[in-house]
Amino acid sequence: MKVRVEWSYQSPKGTKAFFQSEELPAAHALLIVEDIQKTGRAKSLEFIDRFDSSWTVKELKAYLKGIETEPHNITVYFDGGFDKDMGRAGLGCVIYYEQSGKAYRLRQNVEAAELSSNNEAEYAALHMSVLELERLNVHQLPVVFRGDSNVVTNQMSGEWPVYENDLSRWADRIDRSLEKLGIQAQYELIPRKANAEADRLAAQALRGVDISGTMELEKT
Structure with a gap:
């Protein structure tokens, strides 16, 4: 914080x-x-x-x-990619956090079906990020979510209305999960270049390359 x-x-x-x-x-x-x-x-x-x-x-x-012993100082990067021809999506997220005086990076991606657009893939990637936070047992903490989607970032922060039914369902699902965990979400729009790590994970998921793991980082 x-x-x-x-x-x-x-x-x-x-x-x-x-x-x-x-x-x-x-x-x-x-x-x-x-x-x-x-x-x-x-x-x-x-x-x-x-x-x-x-x-x-x-x-x-x-x-x-x-x-002190719980995950904190959490920043999440998320990205979703959509292959229209194949009707598949790739979701990626990177979570940076500290715990017990050490710094960590969690990476996760997944291939998803039954999505209809790139915007929906971006929402699904954000939702996956929240599920990872739940697995980390993150509760009652502020979390910064960073993505390069104008639509998702502005709609989730309340700057833009959500008109599409499919996107509205994702937004409601995410809000309910955040409320359950007591997470105070702050959304930040970043350039695509600054979101390269999550973008790469989403692209790898589309190619069938599964990435999942956590590593300790050097604290700066």
Whole structure:
């Protein structure tokens, strides 16, 4: 989870000012706040997450302690490809997360039938991603979903209405799954080039190449 820090400051002579940081990983923000508090001049201080919820120092410490051994700091990349001639779709997702002080990458793809368009394949790939999060036992956490589909990203974020019945069914299914897991979803539209890993997985699924696995990454 990323948060921004907001605090008011008062100098020894009584001059007051208000400050706001850029978004930072919660653990980094907490370290900065602990340093600010040593000055004794921060008169009010709080953390604001991406959903504009406010956290105290005590609340954020408890949150970080609680998720230490669970998957967190999760970013999902998803992509779907559709072969119209063969009536088949390839779905791919890549999930980056941290757990117990280590960083991991999960990759998964699958071939799907009975889909009718590339947009439906993109929705199916997003749904597959949510199922993988459920298998990871992700609950009550913010998750960033990144894809290169204008349709899926804008419809799931509420920017565009969903008129097509088949897409509406996928959107409702995904929303129900996210609600059940307590996941706070943030959708980000990214260029196709930035989604190359998920795109490659979807293409491999269409060629009959199955990919499934998790590996530990070096933390930067």
